């Protein structure tokens with residue numbers, strides 16, 4: 001294994017050496033989108049980051065199994081389908097295909113397996129039953145809630161004290177025993193005729209959709225769980241409560257790796273705020289490489305915006321010019337990428353890795369010796385290919 005990677009773990013609040021459970025295998029799960037509409041640039045930022053991380057893990061010699069779920073059951077989907085005059089599952093199937101096309105356009109190519117959650121409703125019902133049997137859930141008028149007072153580690157991932165948590169009630173309802181309890185099952189029909197459960201017809205809560213996919217596919221414990229930072233509470237906290245209660249194995253996840261949000265004019269890009277730019281629309285005005293380069297020039301944990309896009313595009317064009325002048329397709333000698341690796345091993349510091357690429361190409365342009373210039377330029381081409389950007393490409 002090359003170098004030593006450290007990643008910031010939201011659970012501990014520090015950078016930790018990356019030690020997967022069963023090297024060289026790495027099991028990674030990232031929350032996929034809710035497919036109620038076309039994917040937007042906020043999704044692009046998140047999925048480009050995990051793609052670059054998975055590529056880099058592969059470069060380091062790890063064998064990554066990358067699982068992404070697709071939330072294809074949700075009220076927002078049922079509402080959108082109704083508006084479009086379509087069946088909700090047909091609608092979400094169409095939107096899932098559109099999302100997968102978007103990922104292809106973005107050159108996000110590392111996901112080993114996509115899993116639509118609607119295939120796992122039987123497993124969700126079984127998990128809810130098991131939580132009830134274990135005394136960690138209760139039924140209330142067709143609803144089933146997780147009893148968060150029973151789970152001692154509730155609030156640990158989001159670093160909230162009991163007092164903090166009282167200020168953040170979830171899903172207000174008089175049926176709930178405590179403010180932080182969340183729904184595992186709801187008596188709402190999202191798809192006509194579906195789904196039958198011991199608590200009557202209804203649909204699964206959001207959080208149970210993840211453990212119903214991860215436990216059968218990845219097992220009770222896995223290495224990396226990703227998603228945008230706004231999923232930490234309550235979504236990921238709820239996954240831990242469900243998963244660790246169901247399997248008894250802990251920690252369910254070794255490294256909680258969260259990506260910063262994308263902002264538009266100071267606000268999070270989200271459907272509910274109406275400030276979204278669809279990936280498809282953005283790619284009419286820029287290329288996937290330009291977008292990826294722009295996002296990589298911001299640290300993945302920082303909040304991002306697009307104010308630096310024009311500068312990033314210009315910088316990529318300038319780097320390409322030098323790389324093409326010296327880096328030719330026949331390549332030079334393999335130079336070590338030590339400084340590039342050092343930057344990425346330090347909690348995936350891609351801005352610092354790009355600075356090394358720029359400095360190296362500057363050195364190539366100044367080198368009197370053609371062979372030396374070629375070797376330097378070629379090392380930057382190889383380095384950027386690891387992150388999914390082709391410096392010899394034109395788009």
Ligand SMILES: [Zn+2]
Pocket residue numbers: 031032210227235
């Ligand atoms: Zn999720």
